[in-house]
Amino acid sequence: MVSRGQFCSLDSLNLAPPQSPLRGGFRLNLHEYQSKRIFARYGIPVPSGEVATTPSAVRDIAVRLGGAVVVKSQVLVGGRGKAGGIKLAKTPDEAEQRADEILGMTIKGLTVKKVLVDPAANILSEIYLGAVLDRANRRVVLMASSEGGIDIEEVAAKTPEKIVKVMAHPFLGLKPHQARLLADGIHLPKELTNDFIKIAQGLYQVFVATDASLAEINPLVVTGDKKLMALDGKIAVDDNALYRHPELAEMQDPDEEDASEREAHRYGLSYIQLEGEIGCMVNGAGLAMATMDIVKLYGGDPANFLDIGGGAQSDKVAAALRIILGDSRVKAVLINIFGGITRCDEVARGVLEAIGTLEVRVPFVVRLVGTNEEEGRLILAEANLITATSLADAAQKAVAAAKGEQP
Amino acid sequence: MSILVGKQTRLVVQGITGREGAFHTRQMIDYGTPLVAGVTPGKGGETAFGTVPVFDTVSNAVSATGANTSVIFVPARFAADAILEAADAGIELVVCITEGIPVMDMVQVRAYLDTTHTRLIGPNCPGLITPGEAKVGIIPGHIMSKGNVGLVSRSGTLTYEVVYALTARGIGQSTAVGIGGDPINGTSFLEVLQMFEQDPNTEQVILIGEIGGTDEQKAAHYIGSQMTKPVTGFIAGQTAPPGRRMGHAGAIISGGEGTAAEKIAALTQAGAQVARHPDEIAALVAQNLR
Numbered sequence A: 001m002v003s004r005g006q007f008c009s010l011d012s013l014n015l016a017p018p019q020s021p022l023r024g025g026f027r028l029n030l031h032e033y034q035s036k037r038i039f040a041r042y043g044i045p046v047p048s049g050e051v052a053t054t055p056s057a058v059r060d061i062a063v064r065l066g067g068a069v070v071v072k073s074q075v076l077v078g079g080r081g082k083a084g085g086i087k088l089a090k091t092p093d094e095a096e097q098r099a100d101e102i103l104g105m106t107i108k109g110l111t112v113k114k115v116l117v118d119p120a121a122n123i124l125s126e127i128y129l130g131a132v133l134d135r136a137n138r139r140v141v142l143m144a145s146s147e148g149g150i151d152i153e154e155v156a157a158k159t160p161e162k163i164v165k166v167m168a169h170p171f172l173g174l175k176p177h178q179a180r181l182l183a184d185g186i187h188l189p190k191e192l193t194n195d196f197i198k199i200a201q202g203l204y205q206v207f208v209a210t211d212a213s214l215a216e217i218n219p220l221v222v223t224g225d226k227k228l229m230a231l232d233g234k235i236a237v238d239d240n241a242l243y244r245h246p247e248l249a250e251m252q253d254p255d256e257e258d259a260s261e262r263e264a265h266r267y268g269l270s271y272i273q274l275e276g277e278i279g280c281m282v283n284g285a286g287l288a289m290a291t292m293d294i295v296k297l298y299g300g301d302p303a304n305f306l307d308i309g310g311g312a313q314s315d316k317v318a319a320a321l322r323i324i325l326g327d328s329r330v331k332a333v334l335i336n337i338f339g340g341i342t343r344c345d346e347v348a349r350g351v352l353e354a355i356g357t358l359e360v361r362v363p364f365v366v367r368l369v370g371t372n373e374e375e376g377r378l379i380l381a382e383a384n385l386i387t388a389t390s391l392a393d394a395a396q397k398a399v400a401a402a403k404g405e406q407p
Numbered sequence B: 001m002s003i004l005v006g007k008q009t010r011l012v013v014q015g016i017t018g019r020e021g022a023f024h025t026r027q028m029i030d031y032g033t034p035l036v037a038g039v040t041p042g043k044g045g046e047t048a049f050g051t052v053p054v055f056d057t058v059s060n061a062v063s064a065t066g067a068n069t070s071v072i073f074v075p076a077r078f079a080a081d082a083i084l085e086a087a088d089a090g091i092e093l094v095v096c097i098t099e100g101i102p103v104m105d106m107v108q109v110r111a112y113l114d115t116t117h118t119r120l121i122g123p124n125c126p127g128l129i130t131p132g133e134a135k136v137g138i139i140p141g142h143i144m145s146k147g148n149v150g151l152v153s154r155s156g157t158l159t160y161e162v163v164y165a166l167t168a169r170g171i172g173q174s175t176a177v178g179i180g181g182d183p184i185n186g187t188s189f190l191e192v193l194q195m196f197e198q199d200p201n202t203e204q205v206i207l208i209g210e211i212g213g214t215d216e217q218k219a220a221h222y223i224g225s226q227m228t229k230p231v232t233g234f235i236a237g238q239t240a241p242p243g244r245r246m247g248h249a250g251a252i253i254s255g256g257e258g259t260a261a262e263k264i265a266a267l268t269q270a271g272a273q274v275a276r277h278p279d280e281i282a283a284l285v286a287q288n289l290r
Helices: A032-041 A055-065 A092-102 A152-158 A176-185 A190-209 A239-244 A259-266 A285-297 A314-325 A344-357 A373-381 A391-402 B019-031 B058-065 B076-088 B103-113 B156-168 B189-198 B215-225 B260-269 B278-289
Strands: A027-029 A050-052 A069-073 A086-089 A115-119 A123-134 A139-145 A163-168 A212-223 A228-230 A233-238 A270-273 A278-282 A304-307 A332-339 A364-370 B011-014 B035-039 B052-055 B069-072 B093-096 B119-121 B127-130 B134-137 B146-153 B173-178 B204-210 B231-236
Touching: A032 A190, A032 A233, A050 A055, A055 A069, A055 A092, A055 A115, A069 A092, A086 A092, A092 A115, A123 A152, A123 A163, A123 A190, A139 A152, A139 A176, A139 A190, A152 A163, A163 A176, A176 A190, A190 A212, A190 A228, A233 A239, A239 B076, A239 B103, A259 A270, A259 A314, A278 A285, A278 A314, A278 A391, A285 A304, A285 A332, A285 A391, A285 B156, A285 B204, A285 B231, A285 B278, A304 A314, A314 A332, A314 A344, A332 A344, A332 A373, A332 A391, A332 B156, A344 A364, A344 A373, A364 A373, A364 A391, A364 B156, A391 B278, B011 B019, B011 B058, B011 B076, B019 B035, B019 B134, B035 B058, B052 B058, B058 B076, B069 B076, B069 B134, B076 B093, B076 B103, B103 B119, B146 B156, B146 B189, B156 B173, B156 B204, B156 B231, B156 B278, B173 B189, B189 B204, B189 B215, B204 B215, B204 B260, B204 B278, B215 B231, B215 B260, B231 B260, B231 B278
Parallel strands: A278 A304, A278 A332, A332 A364, B011 B035, B011 B069, B035 B052, B069 B093, B093 B119, B146 B173, B146 B204, B204 B231
Antiparallel strands: A027 A233, A050 A115, A069 A086, A069 A115, A123 A139, A123 A212, A139 A163, A212 A228, A212 A233, A270 A304, B127 B134, B127 B173
């Protein structure tokens, strides 16, 4: 159950890189201040900071805290510090100024609307401590590294021997001896071991209690007075479990979600916008991916991933097309439906509904196979769309249509 | 006899009176699946579809009918418990169609199942079908035909697509198994490959994988080292951007790993033929028949 100094495949951990565009859609990411409030509830020491949305409120907090503070932008991207989104301030006046600079700034496309004001810490060393799902072992794995404060994937890539991990048993949880192995593996000063065990067990409890897919403290610092403190952290929540966490669902920041992906979510569609010119509407995630791949194979670029799911009704199909056509880069639409639970006639009605209500300027290539395909084709016969029989045929026609070639 | 399901199957449907459960139960009966019972708590004593007795618990269904296989159509928030109920009732094979079960529920379920004799297929899967014998799940029966090609896949509609192309070419299937798109599932590619390798009715195998995880790589290792039957592979998600979950909860490329390229390389190295797109799969399989 323990492997020390061994690089645990980050893929098997299902750990998405912090810089990846994971915001919105399928996984709820909590802000730093939200994550730290949850940490505190499970006995993990965090700075006594507060959140503000205006420079004057930041000043008030700095006065209350007394001494130097750190003003930290609250946006769901990595690299906030490098982007100038985290600043030290020695006085309340300076804190107000720094807040004025940070609030409203744009970091990787996101506007800063909130800052966290934490008392500045005297840092002796920085540790990484994280909990993620290890899908290969089907366990929650706790990872620690003496190389805190930087991206753990970077540590994993360059110095994997500096990551120590233990697996929590689903029925037993994280036991003290396991946390002690982590402390030992990162050469933590012995007088801090007992505090570290409480923090590691607390983090595991946070993971379970929030149905997290990732909970990490980075950095966990040793302060000047030889105490451990979680200076920064994040939690990503498994959205399949949000039904039992209404308080977490409320924490979702609508500003962080792409508008079209949000609308897709509302209709129960899986939609991810990409950069190509061929809009794809498909039923089934695997078939949707394969459709994108074949578009690429024949020289096109998919504009999106879109899975309408099983058994979609016409209104859902119409919504899907509205979202696809809302992307101005789309030069052709490829509809690929393999009817099983999904009925081709329902899809065809949705396509007609969309064409009737939207201004459609781009060609449509339609492939309907399976349940009620004849009915579907009859419904679409009058609409004068490009039809295809095989997937390869459909992809080639869509690529040609996007280039303005006549079928 | 093909693998996992067949004439020996005695199927109980958990969630038989729900919208999805009822719709697909009708189709499973019409296909000729040996379906012996249904379970919906509170509706025990009723009869569904004219002949199928409904029970309040899986345990009652097993005692009364000798059910050995269950298929689950209950909503995600109740599905993990439904799997455990089936295992506790002594069901040998549990097929969970439900999508959206919280991952931490599956962590517990898998750890518990590992202490029992119950095998789980899925969740978030289309189920499995042995043509002409038993359809357990939602794979459309009419596209299947009896034959000697085994198929294992993480994706539903992509499976249908491939089966459809096989049948159109006159190539029949022994069993098609959808293992599901979740990060934690009951049965892996590797285990299904081992069953196909042992099955006298299966002459060659199709493996349809996708991005995320390392299940395909483990399967590739087995193909390269121990499997004697030819394997044709396909991996979906070559154009998927890193860090995004492509519909299936398990379909995500993380930290540059779990990519389609890496899986295709592993399969190719193991001696499997890898199709560039789904339409090619049936053509490659046909070549092996010559």
